[in-house]
Amino acid sequence: MVVLAIGPGTVTVVALLLIVLALVYYLLSTILALSTITKGLDEVIASVTEIIEKSAPVNDVVDDINSQLDAGVGLLEGLLVKKAGLVDAVGLVDGLYPGAAAAGFRNFPKSTSIEAPRISEVYTKGTLTLARLGREAPIAAANPAGPVLRNVEGGSLAARLLYPSVRHAAPPELPRSPVIGTDAPVQYEQRDDIGAPRKRLPASRVDGG
Amino acid sequence: MTLWWIGDAVLLVVVLPVVVYLLHGVLGAARSIVPSVRRIAATAAAGSKDLDATALLLTTQSQVEQTVAGVANYGGSLDVIIDDAE
Numbered sequence: 082m083v084v085l086a087i088g089p090g091t092v093t094v095v096a097l098l099l100i101v102l103a104l105v106y107y108l109l110s111t112i113l114a115l116s117t118i119t120k121g122l123d124e125v126i127a128s129v130t131e132i133i134e135k136s137a138p139v140n141d142v143v144d145d146i147n148s149q150l151d152a153g154v155g156l157l158e159g160l161l162v163k164k165a166g167l168v169d170a171v172g173l174v175d176g177l178y179p180g181a182a183a184a185g186f187r188n189f190p191k192s193t194s195i196e197a198p199r200i201s202e203v204y205t206k207g208t209l210t211l212a213r214l215g216r217e218a219p220i221a222a223a224n225p226a227g228p229v230l231r232n233v234e235g236g237s238l239a240a241r242l243l244y245p246s247v248r249h250a251a252p253p254e255l256p257r258s259p260v261i262g263t264d265a266p267v268q269y270e271q272r273d274d275i276g277a278p279r280k281r282l283p284a285s286r287v288d289g290g
Numbered sequence: 291m292t293l294w295w296i297g298d299a300v301l302l303v304v305v306l307p308v309v310v311y312l313l314h315g316v317l318g319a320a321r322s323i324v325p326s327v328r329r330i331a332a333t334a335a336a337g338s339k340d341l342d343a344t345a346l347l348l349t350t351q352s353q354v355e356q357t358v359a360g361v362a363n364y365g366g367s368l369d370v371i372i373d374d375a376e
Contacts (some may be wrong), residue, residue, distance in 0.1 A: 089294035096301040098308055114320035121327035128334030135341035142347045146354050153358040160365045166375035278304030 149189070158186045170194055176201030 161170045167189060175197040176184035185193035260266060 089291065089298050092298040093294070093301065096298060099302075100306055103306070103310045103313060107310075107317050110317045111313075113322045114317065114324055117324050118320070118327050121324070121331050124331040125327065128331065128338045131338040131343055132334065135338065135344050139344050139347060142351050146347075146351050149351075149354045149358045155363050156362055156365050156374075161371060163369070163374055164372050169375070174367050267324060 155188050158188060162186065162189060162192075167192060168198060169200065172196045172198035172200040 090194050099276075158170075161173065165173060171185070171192050174186075178200070179201075182195070182197035183193070185191075
């Protein structure tokens, strides 16, 4: 009876009403979600703008730093090659930084094809550093064009020969050893207990009581 | 009259579910963007904060210039003190 009271027009109205309600619900929810997205994107845009502003001068500054460092590297490499020669310079750098000889020097393209001498095995690093500091270094007294000064298989004798004997092996005059005895220039009072009879412990402790 | 009933049935059984399905998909897609946007905003803010130290590059630049100048002076002195290899 109820079904018969509802006509097709009523059903149409109800169906359309349901469709409209669904549209309203979902579209409002979508609008809320999109507004949230918009706020989030506004924050993103603000942060990205800050990033752009902050990073704008970085490129120029880093380029300047790199050019300064390149100039320093070129200066040091040029000085090293000038003073030590290209082959020894490559060996020196490879000795301090193993494997660096493969990269060579920036301003010396031939340095990449040089077989680096194993300077780190001939000299110790400390001696090597001293040798490059100038004439005051002991090793600098030897002729750098001569044979190697230290044989790795030769032991410590070869290493000792690196240094002039005047300085370490036979100095001209060492301070004399202190003089002791009755004729010593410095006399001390004799202790009373030396030579006296040995002190005895009490009898009770000796007996164990 | 019969066609009208058929139209009502189609409206309720086909059109309404399709509309709801499509709108639900749109809403789901919009809601899925929200957490991504929040993460992007947090990342961008953190990136902007990380770049606060870029001002120190100016100090680094100045110190590098001074260091290279010192190295150049030192190298000039060594050039005078030490004999050339050849």
